[in-house]
Amino acid sequence: MIQKKKIPVYSIHNLVQESQRQTGLQAEYFSSYLEKHYEHLHQPHRHSFYHMVLFISGKGRHTIDFDRFEVQPFQVYGMIPGQVHSWHFTSAIKGYVVNFPDHFFRDFLFNPYYLERFSLFSGVSTEGVFRLPARLRKKVPELFEALIETASDPDAPPDISRVLLLQILLLINSGVAEYASESIPEQKKLILYNLRRLIDTHYKSIRLPRDYADLLYITPNHLNALCQDLVGQTAGELIRSRVLLEAKRLLINVNKTVTEIAYELNFEDNAYFSRFFKKYEGVSPDEFRKQFIK
Incomplete structure (x- = not known):
């Protein structure tokens, strides 16, 4: 145990x-x-x-x-x-x-x-x-x-x-x-900075790039192009990375069950959370937790 x-x-x-x-x-x-x-x-x-x-x-x-x-x-x-x-x-x-x-x-x-x-x-x-x-x-x-x-x-x-x-x-x-390979315009830096702050605040409830684009008053295509240009990832990947990071942080607190973590991260059910986690991490939430503890 x-x-x-x-x-x-x-x-x-x-x-x-x-x-x-x-x-x-x-x-x-x-x-x-x-x-x-x-x-x-x-x-x-x-x-x-x-x-x-x-x-x-x-x-x-x-x-x-x-x-x-x-x-x-x-x-x-x-x-x-x-x-x-x-x-x-x-x-x-x-x-x-x-x-x-x-x-x-x-x-x-x-x-x-x-x-x-x-x-x-x-x-x-x-x-x-x-x-x-x-x-x-x-x-x-x-x-x-x-x-x-x-x-x-x-x-x-x-x-x-x-x-x-x-x-x-x-x-x-x-x-x-x-x-830095080239100077980045301050306006682009500000959009990325605001996007990261918004994701950090809303990643549990807002998962779609277009919703963040709306909050930033820009188009989804503009948002994705900017993210690709500055960090080499799409807006969707930034959102997903933040969800995965929080999942890992919660998983190493072994006083929480995987079901509780799935609920806290606003997944429909434990099975959906487990599929999501394994798709991007290569192991199930339980396997990740066991590897970390070992």
Whole structure:
């Protein structure tokens, strides 16, 4: 019989020191972070906060929403609240970690959606992993060092930490732009960004691309062409991927039955959900769960 367990969700208050709870920012060397929390980090878990890591050296792998990445020097990882991930290291690790709540920049920038302009925090695992170009491999670690020093000083104004973290994010984003094959018009970026937000909100109840096109005030053909152009997938594939991702997240919480998950995801019945899952994942929901637990 499978022992029932639930994927834990860690809040920023579980991790930060008392002096840091006002801002909720945690910035420290990854080696010390790992020493304190490895018991939890190597098991799949979620955060209720934004999470960013820069590796300087070491080997291992990082799994984010069931995509696996090999750790490399000067690699940056960014994750948003709710993503499932785990670490597995095979050598000593050197780097930096920063955790902060979703309201960290809100009052400072008067823009609740500011972080969503950074691909590092798109919520798509493959977009949340980036290797710094050579020109940033000195400057960005220096800023992490300054952020750790400021965050650990109880007398330092919180806005200094916000400015330092904002510098880090803007520099990383400039590096991401360097690797883009061509400049993408802002209007196209905005449509994709709004589509992803709509899918994230309505994927349980809205499954047809034409309904999302209506919400975006564009034609279905325009929506599909834009998705193919920017991410190499149709709008239908983006919707389906989001449903499958949530199905996987729910399946690794073994306290839910497959029937309950099918109902939660708004499928007609368990059989339809199982056929859908197996068609695109190659295994049944029960087989996926058993493989994950094993």
